[in-house]
Amino acid sequence: MVKTNMAPSLAPEEIYRSREELGINNSISMLTEIIDTNKEDKLRNEAINYLGKITHDSDTLKEQCFETFENLLISDDNIDIKCSAAKALGKMGYEKALKPLKWIIDQERSNDKIKEESLRAIAKIRFDEPEIKLFIEELDNKNPSIKTFIKNQLINLNPEEVIKLLLISLESKDFSKIHKAEIINLIGFELSSINISFEDSSFLKIKYPELFSQLVRFKKILLEHITSLTIQDHTELMNNSLAIFKTLGDEIYGDLIKLLLKEDFLLKMHAIKLIGKLKLTDAVEFLIVNLDNIYNEVSIASIEALGEIGDLSSVPDLINVLNIEDISYEYLDLDMKFYILDAVKNIYLSNKDTSFEYLYSLLETKNNTIKESVAYIVGEIEREEFVQPLINLLNEKNLDVKKNSIIALGKIGSLEALDSLIKKLEDINSYWIIKKVAVDAIYNIYQKNSYLLKQERKDSKRMLTKYTSHLIDHLNSQESEDFKVKLSLIKFLEDFGGQSALNALMSRVNDFHRVVRIHASNAIKKIEEKLELESS
Numbered sequence: 001m002v003k004t005n006m007a008p009s010l011a012p013e014e015i016y017r018s019r020e021e022l023g024i025n026n027s028i029s030m031l032t033e034i035i036d037t038n039k040e041d042k043l044r045n046e047a048i049n050y051l052g053k054i055t056h057d058s059d060t061l062k063e064q065c066f067e068t069f070e071n072l073l074i075s076d077d078n079i080d081i082k083c084s085a086a087k088a089l090g091k092m093g094y095e096k097a098l099k100p101l102k103w104i105i106d107q108e109r110s111n112d113k114i115k116e117e118s119l120r121a122i123a124k125i126r127f128d129e130p131e132i133k134l135f136i137e138e139l140d141n142k143n144p145s146i147k148t149f150i151k152n153q154l155i156n157l158n159p160e161e162v163i164k165l166l167l168i169s170l171e172s173k174d175f176s177k178i179h180k181a182e183i184i185n186l187i188g189f190e191l192s193s194i195n196i197s198f199e200d201s202s203f204l205k206i207k208y209p210e211l212f213s214q215l216v217r218f219k220k221i222l223l224e225h226i227t228s229l230t231i232q233d234h235t236e237l238m239n240n241s242l243a244i245f246k247t248l249g250d251e252i253y254g255d256l257i258k259l260l261l262k263e264d265f266l267l268k269m270h271a272i273k274l275i276g277k278l279k280l281t282d283a284v285e286f287l288i289v290n291l292d293n294i295y296n297e298v299s300i301a302s303i304e305a306l307g308e309i310g311d312l313s314s315v316p317d318l319i320n321v322l323n324i325e326d327i328s329y330e331y332l333d334l335d336m337k338f339y340i341l342d343a344v345k346n347i348y349l350s351n352k353d354t355s356f357e358y359l360y361s362l363l364e365t366k367n368n369t370i371k372e373s374v375a376y377i378v379g380e381i382e383r384e385e386f387v388q389p390l391i392n393l394l395n396e397k398n399l400d401v402k403k404n405s406i407i408a409l410g411k412i413g414s415l416e417a418l419d420s421l422i423k424k425l426e427d428i429n430s431y432w433i434i435k436k437v438a439v440d441a442i443y444n445i446y447q448k449n450s451y452l453l454k455q456e457r458k459d460s461k462r463m464l465t466k467y468t469s470h471l472i473d474h475l476n477s478q479e480s481e482d483f484k485v486k487l488s489l490i491k492f493l494e495d496f497g498g499q500s501a502l503n504a505l506m507s508r509v510n511d512f513h514r515v516v517r518i519h520a521s522n523a524i525k526k527i528e529e530k531l532e533l534e535s536s
Helices: 012-017 024-037 041-054 059-075 079-092 095-106 112-125 129-137 144-155 159-169 177-194 202-207 209-217 219-226 235-248 250-261 265-278 281-292 296-309 312-321 334-349 357-362 368-381 384-393 399-412 415-426 432-448 458-477 483-496 498-507 514-535
Strands: none
Touching: 012 024, 012 041, 024 041, 024 059, 041 059, 041 079, 059 079, 059 095, 079 095, 079 112, 095 112, 095 129, 112 129, 112 144, 129 144, 129 159, 144 159, 144 177, 159 177, 159 209, 177 202, 177 219, 177 235, 202 209, 209 219, 209 235, 219 235, 219 250, 235 250, 235 265, 250 265, 250 281, 265 281, 265 296, 281 296, 281 312, 296 312, 296 334, 312 334, 312 357, 312 368, 334 368, 357 368, 368 384, 368 399, 384 399, 384 415, 399 415, 399 432, 415 432, 415 458, 432 458, 432 483, 458 483, 458 498, 483 498, 483 514, 498 514
16 A cells, blocks of 8 residues: 555545545545554544445455455454444455455354444345355354344345255254254245245245255255254244245145154154144044153143144043043043143134034033033033033032032123022032132123113113122121132122112121221222212
């Protein structure tokens, strides 16, 4: 570089504006001198910026200034100066700059700020296969800003080109599981953006035949890596993994189902979770076999998968797990029981037009675990046709059967159940928990039918008023009632009792139980406030 004897008294912007008068070479020398000798970082950064601008239109000038920027990038102690040099190299678009920029990326101790600027500069200079591979290598970068930039840069490429390179990179033994998870994430995202409907893979086969062939060729690797990842707790990764499977369709579904025959319980569990999300009915028989797996996690995953698939044929096998009187089961895991109930509920909800005869038949069994479980399930389904069978169960001796039946009646919300629920409350032989859930169920029924209280239909109002009076009388007269039952009654009267409930609530203000006294006082205040608003 030729140095000038002129003192660099002009500011970098002035030098740039006067470059024609000063001469390009003199201007370059003056800016370079500021960069090399000035102690103010702000001026040095400005000088780097304007020196980069001078080189834009001339390859000769780019060559002339390249060494200055390269030295700053590699050797300067100031991070901001190094970043400015990286930016200048990117704006120059000079391919010779790729080498020092990539060198910076390769350094493990590189500052994140300079690393990001170097990546941005590389993307501006050239973004062909070598650069794409470099960006894929950096996909697991811990810095959120860098990772976002890398992903956005890769996403903007031609899908066929980037997916091909991403698939090849899965073969790398140098990449960690986390790194490969990021690659799978990106493949799935790309497929989702081009394969809009996953009803089948025909669109991709027609539009991108080579890409589909690539996916089929790498299906074994994809299957191996996806099923080795714990993806159920990562929504984005799960969705993008499913996108890959749905794109491949029958090309991979059979291979996925075959994994259920493997002994590796983690592999099997991950495969089961994917099968459930994909709703693969061909896997139902394999899942049923795994209901009694020695690993509890596999059994629970199978139950959940059957619930997601929604095949009615699996219901008897699921219910059979609840049959603890069967000699093949030593005990019933409580968590597993709730997974089964949820799965059966989901199966019926996904088959809304089906018959419920099988569930009705289970209510005739002598097994109380099954009866109380079915009571819970029909409550979750919330169909009015279950009301009478549930009312019939209120006469059962088993506490859990009665309790679940009452709760189910409350969820369904039919007025038809009110009379039977009131009787359970007033029955002196009813255990306190039965009375409490009966009041709570009545509360739920009133909430679901609250519109009737506002209507002019006298028959509906009269009926609800009659049942409300029963609850008022019970709170007023049953001083020895369990305090939890009283609390449920107070809660009900606070919302639906009105002025007629005030005397009963006043009787509980002096109750022996402190919590009852507090709740009764609060209920009175709220009712009085409502009455004031209504009269104003």
